[in-house]
Structures are given as structure tokens and as C-alpha cells.
Amino acid sequence: MALSRRVAYIDLSTGKIETKPIPVEIRKKFLGGRGLDAYLLYNHCPPGVDAFSPENPLIVSAGLLVGTLASATSRTHTMAKSPLTGLLGSCNMGGFFSPELRWAGFDHLVIKGKADKPVYIWIHNGEIEIRDAKNLWGKSVTDAQWAVREELGDPDVKCLVCGPAGEKLVRYANVMTGVKNAGGRTGMGAVMGSKNLKLIAVRGTMDIKIAYPKEALEFNKRFIEQITTAKVNQTMGILGTPFIWGATNSWGGVRVNNFQYNQLLFADDVEPERFHEISNETFGKYHMAGCFACQVHCRARYRIPDGPYKGCYDEGPEYTTQGAFASEVGCTSALTVLTGNYLCNQYGVDWLELGSLISWAMELYEKGILTIKDTGGIDLRFGNDEAVIEMIKHVCERDTWLGDVLAEGGLRAAEIIGKDSEQYLIHVKGMQNLHSDERATPALALNIATASRGSDHLRSRPAIDLYHLPEPVLRKIYSSPIPYDGPLSSDFREYAGKPWQVFWQEQCFMAVDCLGICKYHTTFLGATLPNFEDWPKVIYYNTGLEFTPQELWTIAERCNNMERLFNIREGLTPDDPHKGDILVDRYFNEPAKRGAPDVIGARIDREKFLKMRAEFYRYHGWDEKTGAPTEETLKRLGIDNEPSHLL
Amino acid sequence: MHEKANAKALVINYEKCTGCRLCELVCSVYHNGVSNPAKARIKVEKWEWEGLYIPMSCRQCIDAPCMNVCPVRAISRDEELGRVVVDHNVCIGCRSCVAVCPFGAMGFDPAERKVFKCDLCDGDPQCVRFCDEKAVNYTEVSRESLFRKRDAAEKIAQAHKKSTELISEMLD
Numbered sequence: 001m002a003l004s005r006r007v008a009y010i011d012l013s014t015g016k017i018e019t020k021p022i023p024v025e026i027r028k029k030f031l032g033g034r035g036l037d038a039y040l041l042y043n044h045c046p047p048g049v050d051a052f053s054p055e056n057p058l059i060v061s062a063g064l065l066v067g068t069l070a071s072a073t074s075r076t077h078t079m080a081k082s083p084l085t086g087l088l089g090s091c092n093m094g095g096f097f098s099p100e101l102r103w104a105g106f107d108h109l110v111i112k113g114k115a116d117k118p119v120y121i122w123i124h125n126g127e128i129e130i131r132d133a134k135n136l137w138g139k140s141v142t143d144a145q146w147a148v149r150e151e152l153g154d155p156d157v158k159c160l161v162c163g164p165a166g167e168k169l170v171r172y173a174n175v176m177t178g179v180k181n182a183g184g185r186t187g188m189g190a191v192m193g194s195k196n197l198k199l200i201a202v203r204g205t206m207d208i209k210i211a212y213p214k215e216a217l218e219f220n221k222r223f224i225e226q227i228t229t230a231k232v233n234q235t236m237g238i239l240g241t242p243f244i245w246g247a248t249n250s251w252g253g254v255r256v257n258n259f260q261y262n263q264l265l266f267a268d269d270v271e272p273e274r275f276h277e278i279s280n281e282t283f284g285k286y287h288m289a290g291c292f293a294c295q296v297h298c299r300a301r302y303r304i305p306d307g308p309y310k311g312c313y314d315e316g317p318e319y320t321t322q323g324a325f326a327s328e329v330g331c332t333s334a335l336t337v338l339t340g341n342y343l344c345n346q347y348g349v350d351w352l353e354l355g356s357l358i359s360w361a362m363e364l365y366e367k368g369i370l371t372i373k374d375t376g377g378i379d380l381r382f383g384n385d386e387a388v389i390e391m392i393k394h395v396c397e398r399d400t401w402l403g404d405v406l407a408e409g410g411l412r413a414a415e416i417i418g419k420d421s422e423q424y425l426i427h428v429k430g431m432q433n434l435h436s437d438e439r440a441t442p443a444l445a446l447n448i449a450t451a452s453r454g455s456d457h458l459r460s461r462p463a464i465d466l467y468h469l470p471e472p473v474l475r476k477i478y479s480s481p482i483p484y485d486g487p488l489s490s491d492f493r494e495y496a497g498k499p500w501q502v503f504w505q506e507q508c509f510m511a512v513d514c515l516g517i518c519k520y521h522t523t524f525l526g527a528t529l530p531n532f533e534d535w536p537k538v539i540y541y542n543t544g545l546e547f548t549p550q551e552l553w554t555i556a557e558r559c560n561n562m563e564r565l566f567n568i569r570e571g572l573t574p575d576d577p578h579k580g581d582i583l584v585d586r587y588f589n590e591p592a593k594r595g596a597p598d599v600i601g602a603r604i605d606r607e608k609f610l611k612m613r614a615e616f617y618r619y620h621g622w623d624e625k626t627g628a629p630t631e632e633t634l635k636r637l638g639i640d641n642e643p644s645h646l647l
Numbered sequence: 648m649h650e651k652a653n654a655k656a657l658v659i660n661y662e663k664c665t666g667c668r669l670c671e672l673v674c675s676v677y678h679n680g681v682s683n684p685a686k687a688r689i690k691v692e693k694w695e696w697e698g699l700y701i702p703m704s705c706r707q708c709i710d711a712p713c714m715n716v717c718p719v720r721a722i723s724r725d726e727e728l729g730r731v732v733v734d735h736n737v738c739i740g741c742r743s744c745v746a747v748c749p750f751g752a753m754g755f756d757p758a759e760r761k762v763f764k765c766d767l768c769d770g771d772p773q774c775v776r777f778c779d780e781k782a783v784n785y786t787e788v789s790r791e792s793l794f795r796k797r798d799a800a801e802k803i804a805q806a807h808k809k810s811t812e813l814i815s816e817m818l819d
Contacts, residue, residue, distance in 0.1 A: 067682045069672065096668070103683060142696060155693075179695055205685035213680040217673060221777070228779060286780075289698065290667035295779045297665040301698035313697050 002068055002208050002543045003027060005107035007040075007647060008128055010121060012195055013054055013113030017128050022107060026647055027545065028555075029638065032107055033063030034090065034513035035559030036647075037079040040110055041088075042566050043643040051083035051187075052169065052194040054114035060160060060175075060200065061108040062098035063516015067208050067292075069220040070538040071227055072518040074099060074292035076160065076177065082186040082453070083194070084171045084353070084409045085430040087567045087579060090453045091174070091188050092513060094291035095181030097202065100158040104204025115196040120148065123202045133198040140164065140346040141176045148201050161199035162189035163348020165396045169193050170407040172353035172431075176345070180299070180315040181291065184350040186431065186453050187409075211544035219541050223530065228295050230526035236298040237288060242272035244525075245319035245327075248436060252595015253466075254323060255437045257330045257382045258356075258363040259426050259586050262437040263594035264327040269334045275317060278302055278334060289315065296520055304338050317341040323435020324355020329362060330382030339389055347396035356432035357406045357413070358391045360425055369419045376400040411578055426586065428455035429572070429579055439592045440602035441465065443498035446612050450502070450581045452563040460506035463525050465492050477523060478504050481532045481549035493598060495608045499616040510556040511535060557620075558637040561629050564622070565642060574613070574627040581613060581627060654729030656788045657689075657765070657772060659702050660798075664782035666691055666700035670774035677773045678763070686756060688765035689774050689783070702783055704774070705752035705765035707731050713744035713753055713764075729788065730767050738762060 008019045022036075030036040037059045044057040059079040066073045076098035082089030101107070105126040115130070118137040122129045135151070136144045141163040149157045159177060166173035166189030173189030174182045183189075192198070210216050227233055235243050248254050252263040268274065279287040282303040290297035304312045317337050325340035326332060344351040364370040365380040372379065376394070378387050394403025405413045411430045414422035426433045431454025438445040443465045444457075451459035464477075474488040478501055487497040505524075508531055512522050515535065523531045532549040539545055547555075572579050588606045592599055614624045621633030634640040671687035679686050689704040708714075711731045714722040721737035722744060724730070733744075740760050745753045754763045765772075767785070775785045786794075 067672075069676060069682070099682075103685075146696060179698070205683065207679070207681035207683045207686075209681050210676050213676050217676055217773070220673075224777070224779075283698065284662065286662045286665075287698075288665055289700070290665040292667060293669045293672050294667050295669065295777075297667065297780070315698065 002064065002102075003545070005062070005102055006105060007108040007110065008106050009110045009112070010128060010130070011113045012111065012115040012119065012130065012197060015130055017130075019106075019128075020647065022647065027064070030559055030562075031064045031514035031555055033061050033066075033075065033516045034077045034079070034092065035510065035555065035562070036108060036514070037061050037077055037090070038559050038562035038566065040108060040647060041079050041081075042562055043645055043647070044110055044112070045081050045566075047569055049081065051081045051086065051089070051191060054112065054195065056081045056191060058111040058188070058191050058195065058197070059108065060101075060111070062102050063514055065538060065542055066516035067099035067102045068210060068542040069216040070515070070517055070542060071220060071224050072291060072294035072296065072521050073516055074294060075513070075516040075518060076101070076183065077513060077516075078160070078175050078183045078188045080188060080191045081570065083169070083190045084187045085454045085579070087429055087570050087572060088453050088563055089186035089188055089191065090563075091183035091185050092458070093175070093177060093181045093183040094294070094518060095158075095177040096292050097158045097160050097177040097181075098516060099292050100202045100204055102204070102208055103206050104202045105206050109200070111195065111197065114194065118196050118198050120198050121200045122152065123200065123204075125204055125206055136198045137167065138164065141348045142179055142346065144199055145178070148199060152201060152203070154203055157201050157203045159199045159201050161348070162192035162197070163346065165347040165349040166190050166193035167198075168396070168398050168407070170349055170396060170398070171409040171412075172350040174348045174350050176348050179313070180345045182345070182348075182350070184352060185456060187350075189348050210542055212541045216538075216541035219537055223534065223538060224295050226528065226530060226534070227521050230528055232526040233296045233520060233529075236520060237296050239272040239276055240288070240298045240300045240316070241319040242275050242317060242322055243319075245322040245435075246272040249327065252592060252599040253437050253440065254327045255359075255426070255433070255435050256327045258328060258359040258424065259437075259590070260363070261594050262439065262592045262599065264330075264332065266332050267326065269332055270322050270326040270337055274334050275300065275302070275338075278305055278338070281305065291518065294518060296518075298520065302338065304342060305335070307335050307339060309339055309342055312342055314338070314342045314345060316345070320352050320434055324351040325388055328355050328359035328435050329388050330359075331385050331388060332383075333385050336385040336388055340392055343389070343392045343396070347392075349396055352434045353409070353432045354392060354395060355435070356426060357395075357410060358388060360410065360432075361391070361402065361406060363424050364417065364421055367424070369417065369421050370402070375402050423585065426584060428583065431455050437592065439587055439604055440595070440599040441492045442495045442604060442609065442612060443492065443501055445583060445587060445604050445609065446498060446502050446616060447505070449583050449609075450613065450616060452560070452567060458519060459509055460502045461524070462498075462501040462505040464523070464527050465498070465501060467527070468492070469527060473527060477527060477531070481553050493602065495605070495612055499612045500619060503616055503619040506560060507553060507556040508532070510559050511552055514555065514559060515539070554637070558639060560620070561633065561637055561639060562642070564620070564629055565639070568626075568628045572627060574625070583609070653787055654726070655767075655785050656707055656729060656791070657704050657767070657775070658784045658786040658791045658794065659704070660782055660784065660794065661701045662798075663780045664691060664700040664702055665780055666693060669777050670702060670783055673773040673777045677768060686754070686763070688752075688754070688763065703750060703752065705731065706750055707765075707767075712747040712749065716743045716747045718743065728767055728770055731764070732766060733762055733764060735761055
């Protein structure tokens, strides 16, 4: 039964391992995946602890529906205190790890302590062992995985692994699985590295009983059709996420040369169609691949067509790779994007963070704040392809002064570099923004400013806000399952109505992260995709648990508030430039220079932004001054006595 | 005892496989009511480091080694559906069939103490039904080679087109 999966507590300092069942009452409050992770983190992470301290728990989980019939039930969630932001660390990835974890008998792993030498954790059919990782340490993301399969004698072993970047405590190192599935943002790979934990290997052959198998099969067929008939997913299945970069660059929604422009010109070589062509030529006509049970298959397979890594096999790139290694750094070469993609996948590092930091360093170089002496002889000007590739290596190896400094993340690096360097940094809560430029889109700006893990699009971005959908369509989506009769606007430059859209989206993403379903299978990029009305059915057929859409909404609220409680406890205040729900000044002061007519000249109006934020807080039941959940809110959600240590 | 002329079989076009393993999931849910690839009759073998995914299932052999090796004659051919079936009332669980199958298509469930194999879901294979990519197909056996011919011919046609382009570029 999906509900029979256990939580395991693994102490790497003492070697002690304990497992517990997860009571149904806890399921009904937090479901699983990210939501239950947030509960576990708040309960197991001592306040104010250093992220690299053995006391920081690394929590790995599978969502409630992972491995079952609900389309793309593949997501693995990882949580800990972030070494990058000092706030919530949280990342989510596809692939095949979490279904295997469930077949091996577990839903949540709480890993504490620090091993005195490199180790890995081996989990198989209810059993957990801590084993020597002497032969794995130092190996790349993929080499380590294939080596442990060899050691365990089973090609079907799945791994969650940190690469060399995690071992070297690059503060934004990823956890990864397979060739390219990455739990990026907030440095969960560095937390693994700090614990001397190279990887978690899992293999399982235990049943997950489906509550109503026949109905689950039939409903899943319809559910998949709802997902694959959306044009956006059909496009994604051909071009992958790069199509999003192409679409947004065309109207001027992409950061270029750090934050100086908002549209990359002469970009033919990094358009989605070009990557499609390269995959066709180097892999074949059928080059798209999918994560577990997913019929969207947005992951391209390719070999690097040229250069020093010619012939190397890799998967991707994503639209964030085009952002990181093309637009932000002012490069226009497919080869640079693909090589950067490959290196980041091998080192296990977050390219959103890295590309953004390299572009920041480039602007500092342009302004004379960094000199050629600081860069170790690298001509770090925008558009220098070789410099980008060199910097990726130096950061991950930490083998030059600048590489080592950038590995510390933006705010720490700005403190070391000094001068006016921080005013050029594009971040929220100390996490670099992805490549998108939100100056023309207040909803998206509010999203990155308030996202619980720092500047991020995957927490609450109402991407359909860009589609100019008619108001009645917006109303249909956004007034369910909770009534909403406030303003809604088809114009993405509007401020009115956007706080509710961002709030709704935040709820939507929390719900699927608890279930372990991919966000592309929700109302994210497509208006007709599943949301609160559809999930109760898949939950019921697969697990037998009954929820109304409104109950799911309340669970999502509860989980979002658990994350908020953690952030508030660790020092978030609304206007703190380093830890607050606020954008950097450039969003308010510098108008967008390129793009469509309604984008040129756009910038965020500070006053209207703050009004939006206050409204957004009100929907949450958060105090407008402190940003903290009020007593009343916590009581309503039944989390007024946290930490309650029930698990 | 002859194969029906229009008998269908699973025809796998491995190039189209995206490696998602939904076929394994729906197979185990349909037959066992559980999610568990270890009980699925189809399995996607992978070479992830080069992106190769090959779905493997029973070939429903005409002169089936599993059938020939079975000491108690528990395995026979169902000519109606063109499949090889196991009679669990007769099967003694010796696993000889598992050992001789050249495709690894015969499984053994230690809990149930039974062998298991693809039964084509009695004519409505769920793996086929759920594979949008048509990597797994349910097709008349006589037509399998026709698809292969067409696929191979397409490659030759593309090569021809490319060579013509190259020659015309040279002439320019």
C-alpha cells in the first residue's frame, strides 16, 4: 500500500538507523513529499544551526503518489537548511530515484550527522546499510552511479548523488540522479558533501498496492490525455523546455549581460530549433526521453557535436541552460550551451546560479571592479565563450581565487570582492535569479520576490499570465476551489489581481510537490491542465484516501506555512535586502531596453509592488509588517504548537 | 495446430522508446493490482550512459523453449491469440522455463511461487494502450518486417537526400 511506506532516520555520525511508520493522521495533514519534508525539517533542524553542521538534517523523499498511476509520478524532493541562503533549502527532481525508493519500502529519509570518511547509503527492500565510498569519492555524477551499480552487481540500482561540486562544498551544488535529472537550487548537494555522503543507492521489488487498480488504470488514461492534448506539452515533447526560452526571448523577457538588456540578439544558434537539429543529427529522430511514467518526455538526448568534449553523451539542455550560458553571459553559441550543460551535469552544480554569477562577475569586470589579475588571466568580457567554460570549471574545482569566491554564492562573494559589487547582483534572499527578466510582468516579479526558497520560478509562477487569456477563463481557473471575486486581468503588465494568481499558483505547486507529480502536469504552462479538481480522484483511486479539492487546498496552505515558519525562524523579514521578500533595486530603477512595445521601458513600480506584497500576505494570513503567520492562521491550520515532534 | 494468419503480437520499435517505464507500471497494476516493475511482464532495459532504452517482453515463440523444456507440459500455445500460456494448475514451479528463455521473458514470483509471462492481456495489451509513442505495438505478425523495411528505407532515403544536397553544394 502506498501508505505503508516508512520514514527512516539515519545518523551518519553514530551509524544508528531507525525506521517508523507514517501515521495516516500525519498523511492527512501533510500528504508526503515536500509538505511532509517541511514538517520534518522544522522539527529536526535546530534553530540557527549552520547549514554545514552535522545537525542540519538532509531530508529526501518521494511524494504520496510516486510510483502510482497518476502520470509522471517521478518526483524526488530534498530539503535541508540551505548553505547558500541560510533559509529553506529545497529542491525537486524527476528521473527514477523516488519510485525505486518506494519499491524499496521508504518515503522519507532523515539523514543527520557526519560520517568520518566518505560513505554511501544502500537501501534495498526495507534494509538500510551505510557503506564505504572510498572508491566513489571524487567521481563525476554519472561515473559514481555506474561504479556503484558495478559494486552492487545490479544495473537497475538508482542513485541520488552529489558530484565533485558537492564534495567541494560549492554552496549551490545539486543532488542529481541519472544523466541529468537535477535537484537544483539552494545547494542540497553541498549539504551531502558536508556529511561525507557521496550517494544514496536504492533498489526495491516491494509491491505498492493500488487501492482501486481497475479504476486507477482507466482514470489514468484520461488524466494522461488531459495532459498530452495540451499544445504546450506537445511542443515540450518535441523541443523540450528550450522552447520557453525562445518564446520569452522573442518579446524581451530574458536577462542579457547580467541585467543590462532583456533580449538576446543574433540568437539563431541558441534557439530551440537549433538544439532540436543537433539532437537529430547526433542522436537520431526519436531523441526525446521521459521521466518515470511520463508521456510528455521533455528531455532531449544528444552528443556534443564539436569542441574538446565532442562525442560526449548528455541530455538537455533546458531553457535555464540557454539562459545561463547564452543570454546572461551574452554568448550566442549552441556549443557553449551544450558544453556548459555537460560540465554542470558532470560536476553536479546548479547552472541557474552559476550562469547568473558568471554574468555578474562579467559585469564587474566590465565596470573595472574585477580586473584581469582577479580573474586569473581570463578575459571575462560578455560574449567570451571560452571564458564561460573556464569559469564553470574553476568554480566547481575551486582552483582559482575568483572560482573559489564565486563558489561561495553571490552575497558572500560580494562581501569578499567589496566595492560596489553587491549593487550589480541579481538575487532574492541570496539566491541568484534565473535568466528571466520580470520587469514587465508584476505577477512574475512578485513570484520571485516571495518564493520560499529564494528567487525562483518553480514555487509560484503563474506562467499563464503571459498568455493574455480572457478574463472569464482566468476567473474559472483562479476562483476554484476557493471562491475569488477580486480583480483579474488579461494584461501581464497589470498589478491588480496578480497577488491572488501568485498565491493560487503557490498553493498549486505545493500540492503537486506533496504528491510527487511533475509541475508540467498542472496548471502551470497550460490553462487546461489538471489542478485541485482533478487530484482528489487520482489520490482516491491510488491510495483510497478521500479529500475534497478544498481539503487539498488547506493542506497546501498548511505546508506553505510550515516553510514560512522555518524561514521566519531563520531570520526572514520582509524588507531585509539579504533575506527578505524583496527585489534588488535594479528592478525598480532600470527600465527594460529591448523587446516588444509593451515591454520596452518597463520596470517595477516600488509602491505598487509593496501593495501587491501586502495583499499577498493577507491571503496567507501573514502579518503585513513581520511577514510571519499570525496566531490565528496557525490555529486555523492546526500548526500552532510546532515543533510537535510527531515524526 | 497452425498459427492463425491474422494473429497479432507485440512489435517493439525500440528507437521510439522514451524510457519512461509506464508500460512496466500499467502491466503490474493490470495483472497484480500493484505498482511493482519486478512483477511486470515487460521491462525496459537501459544503457543510460548512451541513452539506449530497449523494451523486452515475451516473443510468444512458435517453437517455444519454455514449452519444450517444461517437464509437466504446463506450457502450451494458444493459437487463437498467438500466445504461449502457462497452466498454473499443472506448473510445479521448477523454473526450468525461466532458465531456458533466450529473452529473459519468463519471470518468477517468489511470494506467489509461480512463474509469470506476458499473456497479451487477453488481446488488449495495456503496455500498448498506454504507450503514446507507439514504441510498443500490437500488430499482425506478418507485418512486423514491413515496418522494419520502411524504417530502414527512410534512412537510405535521407542519406540519398543528403548526398544530393552535398553534391549540389559542391557544384555551386
